Amino acid sequence: MPDCPGLRGAERHRGCRQRRRHPEWFFDSQDQTLARISEIPEDLLGAHEALLGRSVVDCLANSPAEPTATGDPAAPWDLDAEILGDLARGRGRIGITPGAYYGDAATHDNGCFFLSGDSRRRLLAGEQTFRAAIESRQVFVGARRTAVSPTGFCMGLHFGVDNRSLVPPFLSLLRGSDSIFALTLRICFPGVYAAHVPLAIHHEPPQPHRQTLEGVWQTAGRLRSAAILRLLLDRFAVDVPRTEAAVALRHLGGRLRCVAASETEFRGAVSETAMQSARWTVEALDRQIDDRSETPEFFREHLAKLRERTLLASRGADYTTPYDIARVLGESSALSFLRRQVGLYGELLENWPGIVQAARELRGDGMRLSENVVRL
Secondary structure: OOOOOOOOOOOOOOOOOOOOOOOEEEEOOHHHHHHOOOOOOOOHHHHHHOOOOOEHHHHHHOOOOEEOOOOOEEOOEOOOHHHHHHHHOOOOEEEEEEEEEEEEOOOOOOHHHHOOHHHHHHHOOOHHHHHHHHHHOEEEEOOOOOEEEOOOOOOOOOEEEOOOOOOOOOOOOOOOHHHHHHHHHHHHOOOEEEEEEEEEEEEOOOOOOOOOHHHHHHHOOOOOHHHHHHHHHHHHHOOOOOOOHHHHHHHHHHHHHHHHHOHHHHHHHHHHHHHHHHHHHHHHHHHHHHOOOOOOHHHHHHHHHHHHHHHHHHOOOOOOOOHHHHHHHOHHHHHHHHHHHHHHHHHHHHHHHHHHHHHHHHHHOOOOOOOOOOOO
16 A cells, blocks of 8 residues: 555535545556555455444544654544534544545546645646646545544445444435435534545456546536536535434435426526536636646646636536536436436435334334345
8 A cells, every 4th residue: 555644634625526535646557556555454344344333532532643754743633623513512423434445536527626735746746747647547545544534525435334323325326426425414414424444445447447638628617417416415505404314314305306396496506506616616726826836837727728618618508417417318308307316316315214214113023125135
């Protein structure tokens, strides 16, 4: 495993996916990635199980700070105001355990343009390094030691969930369901945190994925279906009651169901949130472009191009059309299809607490709603 400093909370960039990102390392090729990785025999499932359900205080007490590769002291947790407040009240538990991965990046967004801290410095070590990282898509993503953070970001390659208490359901289709799950958890489950497991698995698609920097601009500024749904979740998060998870899920689900009931209202809500996201993205790009001391000239040129593409896309008639769905169903049907899925997801959130409770009661009576396909 490469020498990876512990997880430190990345900045939240408004309009840039609204998620915290893991520390990232970048490689020129798959051979270089594998040469930097040391395989070790570990109980991966046991590592997740050992953290799930523990208190945040317990995790912090057993995760002492240690120097990073640069010699700076770095606590292995994200001590923001939310965690500090929960610590002061003696609450906070581990609900999910995201793990690390290496190999193909597994994402198709422009998040690398909004990195911060050591991840950004590694990416921008030189223009050749930057271009090679974009084109090879070879990364190591994750923490080197157990780390605690809020639950707004999660990659689904391997992670554990504490299913002993209520958790949100997964969206049943479309890419990015792991990010929808994590954001819903963040909105509706106060006091639930992520403990990042410092073990990595290899992500190697059947067909190697490569891209060119020029190809990135073809979809720059366009929105995927998961990004649109995250924007809607952020929009409705402000008035979700943060008292009881079941109440919060029902409230959030009701808002999604209602906005999806009317095509006119849905298109208006998507348009408003998408345009606000575009403005925030442009502001974030402008801040980087203006910061000549921290932004290399070659990267400023790429940021300016991304800014131009974002503005151009946001002015287009198809800006709010989810392009991943449009590739399959066509431009005219894509947003209507997404509206139906958002409405169904809203209904599922509304009914989920009751479904879970009914399943528990039936199981308590010796009845199961499913059977194991494979018996271990």
